[in-house]
Amino acid sequence: MKITQETTSALQQTESQERNRTTSGVEGFDDILAREVQETETQDTARTAVPPIDGGMLEIASLIEAEGVSPAADLTEKELTAMENVDSLLTEWENYADQLASGEEGGGLRQAYGVLEHIESGVQKLKQDWPGMDQENPDMGSLVNELEVMAVTEKIKFNRGDYI
Template identity: 45%
Template sequence: MKIRPDQIEALQQQQQQANKTKKVNGTAFGEVLNQEAQQVEGQQTSNLPPVPGLQSINPLLQMQQVASVQAATVNEGEFVGKIENLFGELENYAKHLGSPDSGGLKNAYKTLEGVQGGVESLKKDWPGVASENPELNSIVNELEVMAMTEQIKFNRGDYV
């Protein structure tokens, strides 16, 4: 099959038209989203009459305004307490590895999974820890690295 120049030109025109539809005045998606959010905030809620009967189905439909949601903040002392508990769990993990009973490795792995889940919940509960308190962020990162390293060593069979 031979490619003719008129076919190439038609394909280039199609691609140019497709690219034009993809671009939105050179603005990024985040900018467009922010503009729309500001427009919605600036508009007042319309005073439409309620549809009869819907309020009995869902009382939330009666709400006219939605209160702004504040980000949940975690107390720094509580955060440090959670970190200390996770280090205590790592110590329990080490004790389970050294125990001679038959369930030692099973209990150790469960404890290790608990530590990893705890680190994930810490990061989820306080996402701005890196900017607010870099020292605590480095401790959480080190804790995550230790837990991940132990999981790799455990899965590799170093403790069998």
């Protein structure tokens, strides 16, 4: 294809039309993005409220009661133990993620797999300690089932070699 004066002038004319179209009242991406960010920031500042200093705990407790969430004092010994175990399992998940993120050759993966096995055994122990968890406390049962699914999924990823 030969480049002639006609093709270059047609190209220049098309480019000038595009420039005119973008500057003639149509917002560019930068303008739209800046406006959206500004709107989001104003909405976030409007949503965040500072809790009152005096009696703040009373208001929080009343909100918890209004939402139907039972305070920790009303929990049974079994529920408290299960919550402590779930808390320790979540801490183990953080350790597991840190081990994977460390990127150490071999040793990091071995340690991460050990943490994963500890998580899996902790979930199994929790299910054995409270066999009727799904019926007695469906929320806790759902959380424990989710932890079990995550542990099994991560084990499959390890065995498949995703982290090598």
